[in-house]
Amino acid sequence: MQAALNTVMGRPNFTQSDVIESNLQGRTAVVTGGTAGIGYEVARALALAHARVLLIAQTGEHGEDAVAKIKADQSTSGPMVDVTFVQCDLGNAHDVQRVADRIREQEGRLDLLICDAGVGVNKFDVSADGLDRHFSVNHLGHFLLTNRLLPLMRSTAALPGARPPRIVVVSSSLHTTAPSSVRFESEDELMPEADQLGAMQLYARSKLANLLFVRYGLTQGVLRAPPVSENSNSAVNGNGSGAHTHNGSGILALATHPGAVHTGQQDQFKEAYGMVFGTLLKYTTIPFMRAPDAGSLSTLWAATADDVERDEAKWAGAYVTDPGQAGGESSMAKDEQLGKNLWKLSEKLVRERLGQDGLLPWDEIKHRD
Template structure:
């Protein structure tokens, strides 16, 4: 199908600030003439053939486009991974939070398509889950839909997260993949019933609790079946929007109002720091076949980018919703780095951008001391707000997980 755009489009980005936002051009995309000849001046072949510093810069541009946007632009990266390259998953078991819609559904659908034997999906809306199972049944067959078990849970309810983890352990003889995907998007700050910032409580701490309780089963799976088990944390390149003075020193700090971008960015920074902490304290200390990585899916057309963004930014959100929609990835393109990280990679502690490009991330995301403070605060808050059981079964307690 021919896709013609008469004028150049300026792609907008959110320029983060404390309690406010402004919009500016990220770059100007060239005119698209057709789906087959889109962006002719940025073909990967051209990028690879360009020598010297200019070639390096063009590679960086190509990677940035591939990491963030869909369609032909997604093919410009120096490293590629396609969902069809997902290996056969017969006999394997996975858990996905937020697997009933958006990127999580893209991951769920792909794993089932490649013969995953059992899938637990954790989400909050039974109607959305019913719709997801219908799509799976219609397109992949009833047998694949019957392999899915839904568990309703708000990741901000930490005691319930623990209960759900126990249900999974009682039903699953093994666990090969854990996808920490669900999260709160760019929205105004609020607190959970525990009195903790909802972005951090859901996007990071709820997943730490889930991972901690499921980790022993994953370690056992790796040992008993001589296989590699993998965990992915859904992060974002907006981890760079975390406040520059982030220390993860106290509850008061993470509850301070950094604005919608800052709250979201801080929680996504936590996802990368957690993966690197896990690599240092679990993977590298006795569990080389238990891997954790963080991912950036790109700018994906999901509920977060179409609807949730309107809550803090009614006007700016509309600009993001409609102005950038033609360039967004769909849910399956957004699923690519996660599928790669839970089925294929042999690395751990990486920040993997779409499709499968390891990036350094921000300076803060590379700060091991900051990661240690984050996990100490996480451990202490979970213990104070719930009970010690939530941290006694695995990470973040080094003396428990390393054995």
């Protein structure tokens, strides 16, 4: 009966243990938004599969609580889980730079970067960087975090026997509701003076940015390695002993849609739409939503499934909607010019706040002692 209901409601009939490898020991993951909802479920599943997990979130109390809950779930007979909380405001470029640089210097490897943290459907607000908070947290903070962690991921890809590291960015099917006026051409679109979008449109715009970042910025951009000579002995480019992908970078990037999931984000409906309608909207939508553990499945699959490596040409840059399923992007998410606009604007916004050195060279690799 439950399986039939799940099918009707669009809920998966499988569990985390069906999609995640049983043992990720020796691999390191960074998970943003890992204190609640989907991010917590992803962090928990990776930690219980014996990966080292760095859990990034803004609120210290929530972070320590999440770590304690994950440790309480570990098996008494297996190895101790290795999970650490790292406090960071993704809407503050200086904070992101500080945290990313510390991780890059202190960690010996980085196999998985899961970009899940985000502002939900809510009214316009301003981030610490003076921009639309949806855009700052959901996209720009992850853009900068990725940039400053890529050297560590590139060096991980070059390790003997390494599997291709993966970047997984959690988007949403609501990206299809982004207004056609979105161009990502100017900072003016993201300033308080341009506050003309509703709560849903603000969220949708940021989720569209997630998809454009993965497809055009990463997969068809900085992760596409330049041609190498036949005499090259670079491990990353396939003639050495490290991981390599069809595009030569040694790193794969994917976007995911978790489904409609009941998380704490529904509490923001009251702020976005007022107490009465917001409360009504919250409680009328919850019965049709997935639980957070079910919402984590597409992301866990994108992060760990062997199928992704077996058919990299298919999955690199893909939009994963359920384990083993992809597609459904809007035409705007496939607009190369929008992708170029977003990349140019994102670099400009970061450098305006951190200076010209705020972004590392996208092809930089961390050199090992």
